[in-house]
Amino acid sequence: MQDTVCCGCSVVCDDVAAKVTKTGIQSLGLCALGHAYYSSIRSQTRLKKAQMKAKSTSAKTIPFKKAYEEASSILSSSQRPLLIGWSNSPIEVSHLGLKLAKSLKGVYDSTASFEYGQLRQHKLVGGETGTVNLEDIRNLADFIVYWGVNPAESHHRHASRYTVFPTGEKIPEGRESRTVAVLDIRQTESMRLANHQLILEFKNGDEQFLTTLLTEIKGTTGTPPVKVGGIPAIEFLSFAKQIQEANYIAIFYGNGLLHSPHASKTLPLLSKVARVLNKKSRPCVTLPMVAYCNSIGVVTASQTDTKIPYSVDFNRQPPRPYKSVFKGLIANEFDAALIVGWDPLSMLPAPIARALEKIPLITLSTHPSLTTRESTVVIPTAVTGVETTGVVYRMDGSAVPVQPITKPPANIPTEVQVLEQLASWLAVL
Numbered sequence: 296m297q298d299t300v301c302c303g304c305s306v307v308c309d310d311v312a313a314k315v316t317k318t319g320i321q322s323l324g325l326c327a328l329g330h331a332y333y334s335s336i337r338s339q340t341r342l343k344k345a346q347m348k349a350k351s352t353s354a355k356t357i358p359f360k361k362a363y364e365e366a367s368s369i370l371s372s373s374q375r376p377l378l379i380g381w382s383n384s385p386i387e388v389s390h391l392g393l394k395l396a397k398s399l400k401g402v403y404d405s406t407a408s409f410e411y412g413q414l415r416q417h418k419l420v421g422g423e424t425g426t427v428n429l430e431d432i433r434n435l436a437d438f439i440v441y442w443g444v445n446p447a448e449s450h451h452r453h454a455s456r457y458t459v460f461p462t463g464e465k466i467p468e469g470r471e472s473r474t475v476a477v478l479d480i481r482q483t484e485s486m487r488l489a490n491h492q493l494i495l496e497f498k499n500g501d502e503q504f505l506t507t508l509l510t511e512i513k514g515t516t517g518t519p520p521v522k523v524g525g526i527p528a529i530e531f532l533s534f535a536k537q538i539q540e541a542n543y544i545a546i547f548y549g550n551g552l553l554h555s556p557h558a559s560k561t562l563p564l565l566s567k568v569a570r571v572l573n574k575k576s577r578p579c580v581t582l583p584m585v586a587y588c589n590s591i592g593v594v595t596a597s598q599t600d601t602k603i604p605y606s607v608d609f610n611r612q613p614p615r616p617y618k619s620v621f622k623g624l625i626a627n628e629f630d631a632a633l634i635v636g637w638d639p640l641s642m643l644p645a646p647i648a649r650a651l652e653k654i655p656l657i658t659l660s661t662h663p664s665l666t667t668r669e670s671t672v673v674i675p676t677a678v679t680g681v682e683t684t685g686v687v688y689r690m691d692g693s694a695v696p697v698q699p700i701t702k703p704p705a706n707i708p709t710e711v712q713v714l715e716q717l718a719s720w721l722a723v724l
């Protein structure tokens with residue numbers, strides 16, 4: 296069994312081990328999601344050969360050389376290519392993608408712009424300091440909040456490694472030394488862990504709860520209404536009292552808050568709550584529960600190379616922030632797309648997915664997906680962290696080097712190798 300780093304989600308567990316056997320994968324410490332991630336290298340459906348397809352025809356297998364030739368032909372004849380994805384790949388892939396986008400005068404964007412891009416303006420990545428560390432949270436946080444996220448199903452080991460169960464420097468009893476609150480609009484599996492199980496009203500429960508919490512911790516409220524965002528006042532007051540008595544608060548929030556119709560109001564409110572608690576000497580950090588193993592790294596790469604965190608338009612020099620890839624797609628501004636390690640057609644809202652589907656797509660992927668099915672060129676790639684080397688940035692922004700434990704089958708290239716080949720065919724970089 297070999298020590299390894301799991302890239303199955305943004306927790307990026309580095310305390311696990313795995314071994315590839317003739318019949319499958321043996322693992323130690325991996326959660327079910329992680330084990331499935333490693334096992335995917337042996338999946339019967341794994342992409343092993345490059346494919347090409349014209350519109351409305353079925354895909355045919357082609358040699359890798361032909362795939363590079365076709366892909367580079369599409370990209371070189373494009374007036375405005377979109378290069379998108381990147382969050383499931385090591386940061387080296389993002390840097391290459393940025394260089395390629397620059398050479399092609401295209402637009403580079405990542406899943407981070409949809410996942411959590413707008414949060415930086417609200418100082419909601421790490422709170423006031425902009426930095427946060429999962430080890431500090433394990434050692435210090437005695438009040439944990441999960442808001443609009445269900446880690447028991449999405450980030451299996453988050454609670455056991457960092458937030459709920461482990462002991463820490465100031466957390467001598469582990470679970471007994473922490474208070475845990477889970478807020479959502481429905482009962483979730485994660486609520487089983489919680490002292491405060493708070494089911495908010497769907498309509499604007501988040502906003503009401505945060506507004507009242509803010510006035511409460513500012514000490515300017517009278518008696519709260521009978522219900523606060525759908526929560527009985529007695530439960531709300533118990534939460535408000537305990538969060539103000541905590542020594543260190545960590546708030547993790549997910550799509551339930553990020554993508555709610557009221558996000559433009561709730562995100563600044565959450566930021567204010569954290570700020571007021573910090574001012575009252577109650578350290579409070581906030582962190583989005585991003586999905587992918589390198590959701591944070593793609594922003595780091597883009598910020599480092601262009602000083603723009605996401606959505607970078609290389610059509611002019613110096614590059615500028617691009618208005619919105621969603622709007623650009625709807626306005627038919629792109630005439631080709633290179634998609635790296637992502638399945639946008641099954642994830643984006645239908646009108647945007649339909650707009651994307653209309654243009655020639657070149658997709659780098661490990662397994663078949665709705666996007667590979669509709670792509671003009673598909674190039675199979677090695678699985679991040681299991682078969683490739685590189686660095687990924689876990690959800691708190693810590694850089695974690697990853698090393699392969701096995702080689703990909705059938706000479707499948709890494710994403711870095713594919714991008715280098717494309718650059719060579721395009722005679723750029």
Ligand code: SF4
Pocket residue numbers: 301302303304305306307308311324325326327328329330332450451452453
């Ligand atoms: S929590 Fe995430 S990183 Fe950790 S083992 Fe599970 S899938 Fe892998």
